[in-house]
Structure formats: C-alpha cells, structure tokens
C-alpha cells in the first residue's frame with residue numbers, strides 16, 4: 001500500500017494522492033453546510049455557484065451570485081472592446 005491516509009476524505013473515506021485533490025473533492029462532493037437556527041436542520045451553506053469555469057466561487061444568496069456574474073460579463077466585454085473611451089478632462 002502506498003496511499004497516504006492523511007489525504008482520505010473524512011466524509012466518504014475516499015482516498016486521494018494529493019491534498020489539493022482531496023480538497024477539490026470535498027468542495028465539490030461535500031459542500032459546507034450550516035445548521036438552520038429555525039428548523040435546526042442541516043442545509044448547504046453556499047447554494048449558488050458561479051458558472052464561469054475558472055472561477056467557481058460560491059455564494060449564499062442568488063442575488064450575490066447574479067451581481068458577481070454580471071461583473072464577469074462586464075469585465076469580458078471591456079476586454080473585448082472599449083466602445084466608449086472616456087476623456088479624462
């Protein structure tokens with residue numbers, strides 16, 4: 001056996017060769033949860049994930065995700081073309 005047990009997933013016991021591999025698995029398969037103070041039930045802490053491949057940030061509310069994604073859109077159109085170049089004076 002040549003598997004480092006320190007990279008075992010504490011939730012599903014899956015083993016990983018590298019720590020980043022384990023962390024990526026945990027983030028994707030076992031998203032952080034929180035206990036709802038009203039219902040006392042566990043629920044996902046972050047439900048809304050950015051659809052941009054290189055980003056994948058997660059947000060607690062849809063509104064924050066929407067705001068974030070619009071920033072991506074604005075940034076991309078800016079880098080493609082700058083139709084309005086504001087004069088400084």
Ligand SMILES: [Zn+2]
Pocket residue numbers: 009010011012013014025026029030
């Ligand atoms: Zn796991």
Ligand SMILES: [Zn+2]
Pocket residue numbers: 050051052055056057068069072
């Ligand atoms: Zn994003």
